[in-house]
Amino acid sequence: MKGFLPNRLPPIANLILLVVLLFVGFCVAWFFIASVSNLAFGINFQQIGNVMQQPERYPQGWALSMFAQGLVLFLSFGGAALMLVKLTGYHVAEYFAPRRPVPGLWLLMAALLVIASLPLMTTLIAWNAQAHLPDALHGVEVWAKEKEDQAQALTKALTNFNSPLRFWIGVLVIAIVPAISEELVFRGVIQRNLVQSFASRHVGVWLAAFIFSAIHLQFFGFVPRFVLGLLLGYLYEWSGNILVPMAAHFTQNFSQLLLLYWQQRQWVSPELDPDANEAMPWPWVLASLLVTAGLLYWLHEHLTDETGPTQLRTLGGKGVTVASPEAAPTPAAARTLGRDGVDVGRYRD
Template sequence: MIKEPIQELEPRQTEVHPSVQFIILIAGTIFALILFGLFAAGIIWVVYDAKTLADVMSFNTANKNTIPGLWILQIISTTIPLFVVPVLFARFIVHDTSRYLKPTFKFAPILLLLIFSIMLFSSPVMEVLVNINQKLTLPGPLKAIEDIMRTMEQQAQKATDAMLTMNSVGSMLFAVFVVGLLTAIAEEFLFRGCVQTLFIRWTGNTHAAIWITAILFSTFHMEFFSFLPRVALGVFFGYFVAWSGSIWTGVWAHFLNNGSAVVITYLYQHKSISLNPDDQHVFNYPSYAFSLIIILILLYIYRNVTLKRPVFDY
């Protein structure tokens, strides 16, 4: 039997146009982040005191309550709203949870192994992108903006370093759970679930939607000097979800990326490994080429596996 070519679906005439849906989703996300941020600040104030809240906002780790305060801020002001907004959007705005969130587990288990392999072999490619990104500078008139972005990233890194100062296996597992699993679920529901689906319907082109979503995903993190590697990750996650039809393939890849970073950081802090996770000059040019070739081969296999199953209806 000859299969007919897969056709992208046009936005349904009875639906609100995807551009309007996108505006609603972005507005809802911004509102939720502000609302939950204020709620988190209130909790820190009540549980600790006003000084601790100020220290949390300024990343003053001299205060012993700053680190738990940062975790409260992370979970309540970021993780929760990024999960709640896409769920409510899919359920009550577009009334199509299955297509926008893609919570199905109906995919070949071998995909999880392929994703693990892709993420494992992607390290050299990511290192190249990080090094290229670090060398990028804005034109002269925008130098002030570049300085602001560098300062913001340094502050964000300071907060991350404080939160990932892990004194025990328990604290490491907690960080893996929050930074690895919860963050992966929340961000994938929002970006590869709702945003990517919106742009597939808006543009009628899956590839364009994946790249646009990846760029928005990287922009959302507001870290200019790690922009390119995060775009690449977003592209990987996007194809994993688009080809499998399940959000959980993207969550698995996202979890592997975040969770492994936490575990490696813990091992380095306790001198179990000598490799500094911040070192971006680990590999050489042959490694970069080998990494790229292996990734392309694994993606080709991944795509072929998904072709054996019905294509997900967007």
């Protein structure tokens, strides 16, 4: 398949193109938001900002805010990643999943990894919530705290699930759409090109995780989100299929929403607050650490097993999947995809 641009673009050119497409997608999304807002909700363009900042004050505030958030993520993030692939002449499935098909067990184990790590993550959440910048940056810390308080108030308003319908809309907008759109961008495009640019899987994964956390603009939640980005990044790097980190990302978001919904319905103890910044008791954290480590080991061993029907699949110069059992590298020979999608050799770790 031919695109408008050559598929041999350098990684930095792909990343610049991604930024341009993100901006275009953002503009297109807001054009639709403004149109629907006026036609369906009776809210003109000048009022949209006020409604979305304080949706609880307006009868249609929640619906408009959820619609806008979902559409921006879907068109700006997901649309930009898919358009980049099309413009450079690749097939979508082969670009984001070039190596092998995905057994359902991998998706299940990736989901279990996220659930098992939740008690462990509470320690990072508690530590990061109490972090302080140097005195010289006190003004920045105050500004960051104010922004996070505003974001938390908005999140609380949007996750006020006073009906089952609201909950399932929240699942679509806050769990499903981000899991797909953000993974396509951060792991599928950004991480892929950073790995190629630095010829190092670890540098690519860590830089992509840093960008993933930083772009959320939450200083007091940076570390746990960074660690989550590392988990998602290595799941993609090991598996070679975007569906694996998507499953983990969805599980992370959905578990938080489900716990919050149960708490609002008073089906669980008030102590199980997903918005709390307190660490769970150390026996839970220790058990979480051991189970998480075990699942990571299992996933690494199985996702990087290049033998049998799950052999490595790479992209040819025109985006066509090519593979042969004889040419499949051994688990010890970590390899990467070149700029045109061709398997070019060992990673530099």
